[in-house]
Amino acid sequence: MKPTLQAVADAVGVSRSTVSNAYSRPDQLSAALRQRILDAARQLGYPGPNPTARSLRRGYVGAIGVLFESRLSYAFTDPFAVRFLAGVAEAAERHGTSLLLVPLPADEAAARRAVENAAVDGFCVYCVGDEGWVVDVLRERGLPVVTTAPRDDAGPDDRYVGIDERAAARAVATHVAQLGHRRVALLGEAVRPGAAPGELRLAGVTDVAHPTTRARLGGFADAFAEVGVAWSELTVLAATDNSRSAGATAVAAALAAPEPPTAVLACADVLALGVLDALAEAGRPPVSVTGFDDIAEAATAGLTTVRQPAEEKGRIAARLLLDPPADPAAGHVLLPTALVVRSTTGPVPRS
Amino acid sequence: MKPTLQAVADAVGVSRSTVSNAYSRPDQLSAALRQRILDAARQLGYPGPNPTARSLRRGYVGAIGVLFESRLSYAFTDPFAVRFLAGVAEAAERHGTSLLLVPLPADEAAARRAVENAAVDGFCVYCVGDEGWVVDVLRERGLPVVTTAPRDDAGPDDRYVGIDERAAARAVATHVAQLGHRRVALLGEAVRPGAAPGELRLAGVTDVAHPTTRARLGGFADAFAEVGVAWSELTVLAATDNSRSAGATAVAAALAAPEPPTAVLACADVLALGVLDALAEAGRPPVSVTGFDDIAEAATAGLTTVRQPAEEKGRIAARLLLDPPADPAAGHVLLPTALVVRSTTGPVPRS
């Protein structure tokens, strides 16, 4: 068993407090005694104050939690999430704080326990969809929370960093509409929990389960409403998750239909890349495709998309947690987005 | 202030132990009382047992630390590191354990403190180069450690998961040698700390600072020694860090030399991609290039490289920590590698 602080105190013949001070408050004791204590500690093999005990007494931990909506190991396969995380890491690093990545079990009760058991000073919640309970649990714990989207029941001291999802989506959809596309499909993840991949009939955009997907589909619909295309005339395609292959799967049937869409607007670049895969497989029919996020692969693929500052989002999220702004209004950050037109969008082919 | 377990006990009129049991050992009290306690807790706003206090008493934390040699935010920009992390996350997730990513300050004393202060049950150290002290500090703390390479002074209960770096490097170099290349450059990171990017004269491969780079360069040299090319005839290029742009910078001067190498062997795919960038800039002279790791971009770029199982490495590292094998010999895992020949290597151009 490793010696404790008390053991060192006994060895040197001083009080426990003094040994503690030797580590945490060097100005509270003479340099000579401090050195004597440190030497004795080294000799005894004392590894320094126990971090857990210290955290308990001090009341803070020196780590912030990061929570992902989906499985943690998925997060590392999602380029946008990785860049977000890089931003969080950068801010945490500068602040001397660690990052606790907490995996959420599929079982909600277990997930709740996992969140309750995380020893952290605050939480950064990446893209919580309908798992609003996560934020509730965190609030109950009295921990500061930053989310990447405004909540429906946002309180005054809620902190979040996001983009104007709806406006950004509308911008890219307007671009597509101006190219003349009227028979279009919208592709998103988690449109309806547990739905099979492919086309889905929804009465309206409010029926979309996932908040982010809902906002983006809403923005797409806004743009088409403006040129006279009603919601009911739009095809909604559901992907089972946010991955390239899920995008390809979801769009396959629609592309094979007698009257395929002339454009597919996806809620994420990875889904859009999947659509491009599907098109390539189908012999590259001239269908316009757009994505969302502007990940690195989007540039390579020539994908028209919406750029949002990924690292910056992470950096700001972490900063909102680590140095909370005095003014609560400064706790709501909306980042700029930009339409990036590349080669996957073009005019409607006349045929 | 949030209520404590004691407050709930007082409210219900039972002992603290009973409330504790209500949370952690439901079988130790009647269902009725347990419900009464849980209700009271909810009503008081008690957020459940404090994770830090619990960890202190129980003696374990439920989290493992992950340490990166370089800056933490760099790790997220390195595709191989990200895949490694994905593997670690997957294993941790399955085990219900969190991941504490600890940023290491540049200042060694501060870094030491950061490591000493991390509240975790074990550490997974990714690619520690000369920062051997990290492992020493962890050993002092008495924490289990898994590294991604064997240590020079490996003890019997050291755990690591790696590849046979030297043999793998030798394999790709043999391929290049068999293509006829004799005037070659070897490109690696951290060859000599603080060295300017570009060519470096080293008496032998043992002078290479970074252990992994040393092993790989050694493997390259082995293959060329076999065909009669001595170490002194090889050009060693140092990159300032492990990034695409650093690769391009490091190789620039060598390519512009009167007798440029006909092949460049890099210690990492990202460096090799940088070499390809530099070649493209120079008008694509016919120089063979190889990488190491086989990241996703390598396939796209047609890069000849050595494949090593990234996610698997992470998964195994985490598992060695989470379920330590009974047999200490099983704590040393060597993963297979494979030479992947693509289009960036070819015969020496006759000119």
Next chain:
DNA sequence: GATCCAGTCTGAATCGATACAGAGGAGGCG
């Protein structure tokens, strides 16, 4: 010589829980 002060060090209280031995009561069995 009394007063004050800065510099060192000590002791007790505290952070918020868990573990474990044991107390008390209800029911089963011979």
Next chain:
DNA sequence: CGCCTCCTCTGTATCGATTCAGACTGGATC
């Protein structure tokens, strides 16, 4: 009816530190 066991619940010790008020000492100040 007495003994034994099982089920609940309690009390105390403990995890390993930090904090803060105060004690002591030696020297400076008036």
